[in-house]
Amino acid sequence: MQTTVTSKSSLSNAATAPRQDDFLTIDDVGKVYPLPKGDRYTVLEGVNLTVQQGEFICLIGHSGCGKSTLLNMVSGFAKPTAGQVRLQGQPIVKPGPDRMVVFQGYALLPWLSVFDNVFLAVNAVFPQKTRAEKNRVVHEHLAMVGLTEAADKKPPEISGGMKQRVAIARALSIRPAVLVLDEPFGALDAITKEELQEELLKIWNNNRCTVLMITHDIDEALFLADRLVMMTNGPAAKIGEIMTIPFPRPRDRSRIMELPEYYKLRNYALDFLYNRFAHDVD
The missing domain is CATH 3.40.50.300 (P-loop containing nucleotide triphosphate hydrolases)
Structure with missing residues (x-):
């Protein structure tokens, strides 16, 4: 080595x-x-x-x-x-x-669910996809970071580590x-x-x-x-x-x-x- x-x-x-x-x-x-x-x-x-x-x-x-x-x-x-x-x-x-950025401060919208925070990015970048396709992308990336069970929770209801997982899932969901x-x-x-x-x-x-x-x-x-x-x-x-x-x-x-x-x-x-x-x- x-x-x-x-x-x-x-x-x-x-x-x-x-x-x-x-x-x-x-x-x-x-x-x-x-x-x-x-x-x-x-x-x-x-x-x-x-x-x-x-x-x-x-x-x-x-x-x-x-x-x-x-x-x-x-x-x-x-x-x-x-x-x-x-x-x-x-x-x-x-x-x-x-080019997608993940900050130390998560940058999640507290009034949206975990699912919707990721969906917002997918919807903005892939407007041509059907709702079912967008949902599939979101579910796929939440599963990737181990957050399937937390999809309906809002950021104030989850830990700091989980918030960072949401931020990573959101960033990766648009395939930067x-x-x-x-x-x-x-x-x-x-x-x-x-x-x-x-x-x-x-x-x-x-x-x-x-x-x-x-x-x-x-x-x-x-x-x-x-x-x-x-x-x-x-x-x-x-x-x-x-x-x-x-x-x-x-x-x-x-x-x-x-x-x-x-x-x-x-x-x-x-x-x-x-x-x-x-x-x-x-």
Whole structure:
């Protein structure tokens, strides 16, 4: 088993020469926000990343390093100040059903049932389907996340973990090309978090949509990801290094945690975050 870590010095041309099989390309992207009195704040600068179809990518870095900003540009909620984000060769300029986001805060409508929260997305994206077809899609995806029995309940009546399952079912029900996850398990207890990580991995193994996920949890990234993208600190943050996760799939958490390679990778990521790119202490 061999670990591959790509340093930022070898990333400068990573996205400048697109290949025919490139799926998602982040090409020399920068993001600058105007401040009062004419000042400017550079969040991201010179970010290059190429993602192949079906990859599971995790992004990690300290708060303020632009992880959410970067994924907002992939989602179409924000536009780059410099550079370009492309999906299958086409520039991303606005949100679309080919990119679905799951937030940490669930974003469910509390007055609708679990079923109707998912149905709302299916109905919006597939208006040409019959009601029976839409119902089938909703039931299929609720079953996928183990929520068949909770279909008629409303969000205030279910747990946080179940709410996140609804959000994942809703996102997957429209069959997005890219699934964007912004710390989806960050607010959950440790047991529920591990259960949902396992569930997500099973679903991804069956569907193999492309996933971009923000996390602050190195163990979570090592269990889920094909590659771990480690961001430098802001302002003007960029990709510092990319770690290829070598563990074969399907993965067994207890088995990979017994491997010496697991702890080498974990310690390398910890060193990157807390030594080489530690936050300054006042």
